[in-house]
Structure formats: structure tokens, C-alpha cells
Amino acid sequence: MKNAIGREIPETISGIAAIKPFAGAFTTVPEMTRQAPKVKTIKPTDRKLVDSLVEVFKKIPVTDGMTLSFHHHFRNGDGVVNMVLATAAQLGLKNLTVALSSVFPVHAPIIEHVKNGVVTGLDTNYMSGPVAQAVSKGLFDKPVVLRTHGGRGRAIECGQLKIDVAFIAAPAADEYGNLNGVEGPAACGSLGYAFPDAQYADYVVAVTDYIGEYPLSPISIPQTRVDYVVKVECVGDPKGIVSGTTRITKDPVGLKIAETAAKVIQATGLIKNGFAFQTGAGGASLATAAFVRKMMEKDKVVGSFALGGITGYMVDMLESGLFKKLMDVQGFDLEAIRSLSTNPNHLEIGADFYASPFNAGCAVNQLDVVILGATEMDTDFNVNVVTGSDGVIMGGSGGHADAAAGAKVTIIVANLLRGRLPIIVDKVLTATTPGETIDVLVTERGVAVNPLRADLKEKFLAAGLPVKDIQELKQLAEKIAGAPKAVKTGEKIVAVVEYRDGTIIDVVRQVEG
Amino acid sequence: MDLRRSMLFIPGNNPGMLQNGGVFGADSVILDLEDAVAPMEKDAARFLVAQALRTVDYGASETVVRINPLDTFAAVDIKAIVPCCPDAILVPKVESAADIHQVAAMIAAAEKTDQTPVKIIALLETPCGIVEAYHIAKADPRVVALALGAEDYTAGLGAMRTKEGTEIFTARTIVINAAAAANVQSIDTPYTDANDEEGLLADTQLAKRLGFKGKLSINPRQIDVIHTVFNPSLNDIDWAQQVIHAIRKAEAEGSGVASLNGKMVDLPIVNRAERILHLAELLGLMGGEK
Numbered sequence: 181m182k183n184a185i186g187r188e189i190p191e192t193i194s195g196i197a198a199i200k201p202f203a204g205a206f207t208t209v210p211e212m213t214r215q216a217p218k219v220k221t222i223k224p225t226d227r228k229l230v231d232s233l234v235e236v237f238k239k240i241p242v243t244d245g246m247t248l249s250f251h252h253h254f255r256n257g258d259g260v261v262n263m264v265l266a267t268a269a270q271l272g273l274k275n276l277t278v279a280l281s282s283v284f285p286v287h288a289p290i291i292e293h294v295k296n297g298v299v300t301g302l303d304t305n306y307m308s309g310p311v312a313q314a315v316s317k318g319l320f321d322k323p324v325v326l327r328t329h330g331g332r333g334r335a336i337e338c339g340q341l342k343i344d345v346a347f348i349a350a351p352a353a354d355e356y357g358n359l360n361g362v363e364g365p366a367a368c369g370s371l372g373y374a375f376p377d378a379q380y381a382d383y384v385v386a387v388t389d390y391i392g393e394y395p396l397s398p399i400s401i402p403q404t405r406v407d408y409v410v411k412v413e414c415v416g417d418p419k420g421i422v423s424g425t426t427r428i429t430k431d432p433v434g435l436k437i438a439e440t441a442a443k444v445i446q447a448t449g450l451i452k453n454g455f456a457f458q459t460g461a462g463g464a465s466l467a468t469a470a471f472v473r474k475m476m477e478k479d480k481v482v483g484s485f486a487l488g489g490i491t492g493y494m495v496d497m498l499e500s501g502l503f504k505k506l507m508d509v510q511g512f513d514l515e516a517i518r519s520l521s522t523n524p525n526h527l528e529i530g531a532d533f534y535a536s537p538f539n540a541g542c543a544v545n546q547l548d549v550v551i552l553g554a555t556e557m558d559t560d561f562n563v564n565v566v567t568g569s570d571g572v573i574m575g576g577s578g579g580h581a582d583a584a585a586g587a588k589v590t591i592i593v594a595n596l597l598r599g600r601l602p603i604i605v606d607k608v609l610t611a612t613t614p615g616e617t618i619d620v621l622v623t624e625r626g627v628a629v630n631p632l633r634a635d636l637k638e639k640f641l642a643a644g645l646p647v648k649d650i651q652e653l654k655q656l657a658e659k660i661a662g663a664p665k666a667v668k669t670g671e672k673i674v675a676v677v678e679y680r681d682g683t684i685i686d687v688v689r690q691v692e693g
Numbered sequence: 694m695d696l697r698r699s700m701l702f703i704p705g706n707n708p709g710m711l712q713n714g715g716v717f718g719a720d721s722v723i724l725d726l727e728d729a730v731a732p733m734e735k736d737a738a739r740f741l742v743a744q745a746l747r748t749v750d751y752g753a754s755e756t757v758v759r760i761n762p763l764d765t766f767a768a769v770d771i772k773a774i775v776p777c778c779p780d781a782i783l784v785p786k787v788e789s790a791a792d793i794h795q796v797a798a799m800i801a802a803a804e805k806t807d808q809t810p811v812k813i814i815a816l817l818e819t820p821c822g823i824v825e826a827y828h829i830a831k832a833d834p835r836v837v838a839l840a841l842g843a844e845d846y847t848a849g850l851g852a853m854r855t856k857e858g859t860e861i862f863t864a865r866t867i868v869i870n871a872a873a874a875a876n877v878q879s880i881d882t883p884y885t886d887a888n889d890e891e892g893l894l895a896d897t898q899l900a901k902r903l904g905f906k907g908k909l910s911i912n913p914r915q916i917d918v919i920h921t922v923f924n925p926s927l928n929d930i931d932w933a934q935q936v937i938h939a940i941r942k943a944e945a946e947g948s949g950v951a952s953l954n955g956k957m958v959d960l961p962i963v964n965r966a967e968r969i970l971h972l973a974e975l976l977g978l979m980g981g982e983k
Contacts, residue, residue: 432914435913660712
């Protein structure tokens with residue numbers, strides 16, 4: 181069957197429960213009650229501190245076929261996922277599903293656990309590195325489920341991703357299970373992506389290398405939801421967890437795109453008091469923030485809030501009075517951690533608060549503008565952020581589709597030519613974010629506006645911006661680089677791409693080799 | 694009028710930059726075979742730049758190639774580059790009219806029969822070059838501009854190069870005057886600290902006040918600032934429109950003399966006003982009303 185954006189989705193996919201095709205960004209409505217984990221009690225004399233992972237596995241007990249969940253706040257410095265899965269392998273467990281919000285190169289040992297049958301399922305929002313490559317080559321028998329950050333929160337809350345045990349890597353914990361991310365050697369800032377896991381998992385285990393005095397302060401995840409605390413030698417490598425500083429790109433083409441994107445935002449008329457903004461931490465996205473900042477300073481605009489992954493740059497904007505609040509679901513650097521722990525206007529929010537479509541309102545709905553990237557975009561404005569030019573998985577939606585759906589204006593910044601490849605194609609290999617939620621594409625050679633937004637096009641033309649039809653931009657790129665040959669994929673479905681509402685927007689097929 | 698508010702250097706050995714050189718909106722791109730390219734890479738860069746001229750669309754930007762000096766690879770560069778139809782050749786370290794004669798002859802020999810004549814921009818970057826500025830500008834009809842290269846020039850003087858630029862004041866005014874006398878453009882030396890936007894602004898404003906028509910640039914980030922300075926301001930445009938209005942009115946009334954706000958409007962003022970309006974029109978700065 182074809183879904184609402186014309187992607188061919190099989191009626192049934194082995195290993196995936198009922199398939200609901202994507203029907204439109206705001207068409208599907210929930211028809212369930214919230215997931216309810218077992219109600220618990222413990223006696224005043226009971227202790228939560230456990231000596232080892234093996235012991236906690238036995239106490240719960242963790243058994244074959246369970247779903248174990250993890251957050252990705254430690255990024256490529258994470259030590260907890262590998263530690264927990266090594267324990268599972270040591271105890272001879274089989275058939276586990278790993279629900280890890282994002283997979284990084286450091287998680288390569290998962291591959292061996294899959295080959296040995298310890299792990300048979302993977303549920304994630306983003307993956308890069310050896311696991312992503314192995315998944316693309318057909319590592320798993322059943323498809324990996326790729327969700328959005330908001331979609332994962334939704335799936336947990338709605339009982340579609342039922343977590344048996346949440347192992348929460350905690351930079352700091354007290355012995356009674358209060359956790360935060362701002363203290364300890366592995367401080368990572370916000371623990372937002374673990375909030376839904378802590379709320380809805382049957383069992384919650386904190387894994388930490390830093391025990392603070394009771395009661396820990398601040399508390400990000402409370403003792404009322406945490407069953408056990410395991411102290412280990414080291415939960416992760418700080419070098420892989422945070423960067424010292426986030427730098428703005430010096431690439432002249434990236435800067436050109438960023439500057440144009442800032443002019444686009446200015447032309448929307450949204451840079452005024454109360455402005456709400458989200459931008460990424462990398463490349464042209466952060467540079468856009470720098471140009472927007474100049475405009476805000478010049479016009480003495482005080483924004484309402486900045487949202488999403490928080491960098492030192494956004495912290496500086498908060499402290500300079502350019503935004504009144506930061507809403508932080510994930511911190512990227514030491515400045516973000518310092519600010520979160522000291523500034524009451526820097527708010528820590530969970531993945532569901534950030535972006536879940538099925539609750540009484542998430543933060544992305546309040547955004548004026550979001551700046552996002554893309555690996556590919558088609559002439560219907562559908563965006564691919566999952567597979568690369570070789571068809572191999574190299575990313576994932578993360579909050580991409582969520583923020584795109586929520587914001588008043590969604591802007592994609594991308595080089596029209598990446599290396600020798602045009603970014604605009606007739607049909608993206610993998611659709612992750614539907615075109616109806618994308619308003620503008622900004623490249624170094626012009627700006628394309630979604631035909632659904634004639635209002636914006638008018639404003640951009642009046643502002644003298646280099647507006648071009650998306651077909652025209654595509655032809656421009658092809659004139660320089662030629663039209664790339666389509667990627668050849670096999671038949672086997674290696675991943676299903678779930679839209680934030682739980683419908684299937686696309687599937688990823690196996691690549692050769 | 695050829696607009697050369699900004700002339701952006703693009704390293705001739707960098708394929709990515711050569712491909713994207715046209716996206717920054719510079720009035721001219723200078724594909725550089727000289728200082729940006731190490732001696733071992735000269736032939737590869739020459740090949741790349743030749744291909745770029747044939748295949749890359751630089752949009753509205755004029756294409757200029759900075760060749761190597763006459764005493765090194767100028768002859769090979771000209772032979773390879775001129776048939777690829779650049780708009781102009783930027784000749785480094787020009788010291789005399791004879792240098793220009795030599796370059797012009799080589800260009801003429803390399804040009805295809807149906808080709809638009811390739812222009813010459815002379816880069817003056819030695820004390821001798823500054824002394825000879827006027828003769829260089831007048832040496833050949835292909836010469837359309839003199840540009841100042843202050844880094845080599847101050848080294849030649851034995852002076853320290855400073856951000857204030859006191860040490861190049863004389864050279865700047867000589868180049869501007871020589872160019873004006875020969876009826877060609879004068880282009881200022883680049884501001885080399887790409888991270889100092891305020892310094893660039895002050896230096897460009899000084900260049901404009903002195904009479905330069907444009908500025909060399911070593912980083913795409915500098916283009917906007919340079920254009921802002923060299924573009925006529927709204928006040929300039931407003932003034933120019935009033936001048937033209939006053940002169941038209943005087944003409945209609947049969948009077949040869951017009952005045953604006955109590956000042957006489959004479960021919961040089963009218964010429965200046967017309968230049969401003971022409972530039973404003975070229976740049977689309979005129980708005981709807983006239």
C-alpha cells in the first residue's frame with residue numbers, strides 16, 4: 181500500500197506489529213489510554229543500592245525476551261549500554277530488545293550480541309557508526325524501529341514501546357535513587373531523553389559512578405520512580421560526552437547559507453519580542469543563530485525561549501538577555517551543564533514535553549522558527565535524514581520531524597551540492613520528515629519555498645531574497661554535478677521509519693555487501 | 694560602468710572553492726594562480742582554473758585570473774588561461790609600462806579570433822610600480838584598473854604594515870590619482886584580518902573617502918561589508934535625485950544655472966549625481982519611487 185506521501189509500505193512486516201501507513205502530519209489521532217506500570221511499595225528499611233549489575237539482573241529478574249531501555253545523553257562516551265549488555269550475555273540471556281534513544285560508534289559491541297542471539301531487536305531514533313552500517317547490511321532478522329525523539333516519548337507513554345527495565349546512566353545519584361545530570365565526572369546536563377523511560381518502565385535501574393549525599397539536589401529523575409541504584413567504576417568517557425566549546429563554522433559556503441537563512445527568518449517578520457527558536461548544534465545551523473543574534477541585538481528584540489539541544493552559544497544568548505528561557509532536552513557542552521545547574525531560567529524538559537504529539541501539548545508547538553539539516557530533499561519537500569548517498573543508515577530523525585511539525589516556519593539549511601552530489605532529488609531514498617511540514621530550503625545558490633506557503637514566498641520576494649523554484653534549484657545543481665544514479669537496494673526491510681504519531685512513513689531496505 | 698566594488702580571491706588549487714566562487718555575490722572573482730598556490734602545485738592549479746573557467750557558472754561575477762609574475766610563470770599561465778575566456782587578467786608586481794606591453798602582447802597572441810578582448814588589471818605592489826602608476830594605467834587600452842597590493846609594497850619600503858595604514862597612505866593616493874588621470878578604476882588593497890569586521894569597515898570607509906572604486910578581498914565574509922560601504926547610501930541617492938530634479942527644473946525654465954539648498958549645482962555635481970543614480974540603478978537600490 182502507498183502512504184499519504186506515496187511511499188510503498190508493505191501490508192505486513194515480519195516482526196512489526198500492526199502497520200499503520202502515514203496519513204498526514206496531523207491526521208492520525210490516538211485511541212488508547214496511557215501505559216501504566218505496576219504499582220510498587222517498599223518498606224522504610226529497604227535499601228536500593230546494589231553492588232553489581234549481575235545482582236540487579238537477578239533481583240529484578242531480567243529474563244529472556246525483555247526490552248531494556250537506555251538514553252543517549254552520554255553520546256559517544258557512553259559506557260553503560262555496553263556494560264549492561266555484557267552482563268546480559270554473561271548471564272546467558274537471549275532475545276532482548278534494546279531501546280536506546282540514539283546509537284553511536286561506541287556501541288559497536290551490540291553487533292556481537294546480535295550475532296550471539298543476546299539481542300534480537302533495536303528501537304532507536306538515530307544511529308551512526310558500525311551498528312548503523314551493520315543494520316543496513318541486514319544484521320537483524322526483524323527490522324529496527326526508527327522513531328523520532330517525540331515519537332519515542334509517545335510510544336512509551338502509549339504502551340507501544342513497553343519497557344521492562346530502564347537502565348538509566350546517571351552522572352549523579354543518591355543511594356535512594358534521586359538522579360541528575362549536572363554533577364559527577366560524567367556530567368552531561370539534561371537527562372530529558374530518560375524521563376519517559378523513568379515514568380513508564382516496569383523497573384528503573386540507575387547506573388552511576390558518583391553517589392552524592394541524600395537528598396541529591398537538583399533532582400531530575402526522582403526516587404519515586406527508581407528501583408535500584410548500581411555503583412560502577414566508570415559510566416563513561418567525558419571526552420565523548422561533552423565538547424569543551426561549540427564552534428561556529430568558518431566554511432564560507434556554510435556561512436553564506438547561514439546568513440541567507442537568517443535573512444529568511446527576518447523576512448518572515450517573526451524576529452520580534454517573544455521570538456521562539458530552535459537550531460541545531462552543528463555547521464550552518466549554529467552559524468544561523470549567530471546571524472539571528474546580530475539581528476536581535478540590532479532591533480533590541482528579547483526572545484521568549486530557545487529549545488532543543490542546548491549549546492554554550494544559546495547559553496550566552498540567555499545570559500545576554502536575548503532569550504528569557506532555555507528549554508533543554510539535551511546539553512552539548514560544559515557551558516550548557518553549568519547553566520542548567522545554576523540558572524533557574526534554564527529549564528530541563530523530557531522528550532515527551534519536548535516533542536510528543538500525543539499529550540496535551542508539547543514544546544515544539546510553541547516554536548516560531550526551527551533550523552534543520554537534510555541529507556536529501558525531494559521536489560515535494562520530503563526530507564531524508566536517515567540514509568546517506570550510498571543507501572547506508574547514517575543518522576535518524578531525532579527531533580527533526582517533531583520540530584518541523586511544530587514550528588510556524590521550518591527551514592532546512594543545506595549545501596545545494598554536497599561533495600559532488602546535488603541535495604535535491606526527484607524522490608528521496610528514505611522519507612523521514614514529510615514535505616507538508618517543511619516550509620523553506622536555504623542553499624548557497626538560492627531559496628526554495630514550499631508551494632503550500634505562498635504567504636512566505638511573497639514576503640521573501642519583497643525582501644529581495646534569491647527565491648527560486650525547487651525544480652530550478654534542482655536543475656542548477658544537476659547542471660554542475662549531473663544527476664546521480666539511483667541507489668540500488670535489496671528487498672529485505674532492515675528498518676521501519678516511524679513518523680512521530682506512530683504511523684509508518686517509510687522503510688529502509690538492505691544495501692548490498 | 695563595470696562594477697568592481699569587491700574582488701574576491703579564490704585559491705586556484707581548491708576545487709570546492711572554485712566551484713562555489715560565484716555564490717558569494719562578489720562583483721569579481723579572482724581565481725588565483727599566484728600567492729595561494731605553492732610552486733609544486735602551479736601546473737595543477739593552472740589546469741583546474743582553466744577547467745573552472747570553461748565549466749563553472751560564476752553568475753554575475755566578473756572572472757579574473759591572477760597569473761604569476763612575468764619573471765616566473767606568466768607566459769605559461771597566459772597561454773593556458775586566455776583561451777578559456779576570462780574577463781580579465783590580474784598581473785602581479787607590475788613595475789612599468791613595458792611590463793604591460795609584454796603582457797598585452799602575450800594575451801593578444803593567445804586570444805582566439807572571436808574572443809572578447811581580455812582586460813588587464815595591474816596589481817601595483819612595489820615602490821617602482823607606485824612611481825610608474827600613471828604610465829602603467831596608460832600603457833594599453835586593455836588596462837581597466839589599477840589595484841594596490843600593500844603587503845609586498847610595505848615590505849619593499851621596509852615599513853611595518855599596520856591596521857591604520859599610515860604607511861600606505863601615499864601609495865593609496867598615488868594609485869587613485871593615477872587611475873583617475875588615466876580614466877581607469879582604482880582598487881584598494883585587501884584587509885587581511887578576516888575576523889575583524891570593524892577594522893574592515895573602517896578601512897573600507899577610508900578607501901572610499903580617498904576615492905577608490907572597490908576593494909580586493911581575501912574572504913567571502915568580507916563581501917557584504919565592502920558592498921555596504923561602496924553602495925550609495927539612501928542619503929546619497931536622495932541627494933542625487935534632488936540634484937537631477939533641480940537641474941531639470943532649471944533647464945525647463947530656460948536657465949543654465951540651478952541651485953539646491955542655496956548651493957550652485959554645476960557640471961561636476963551633476964556628473965557625480967548621475968554616477969550615484971546609475972550605480973543605484975545597477976544595484977537595484979532605487980526602490981519604486983523616483
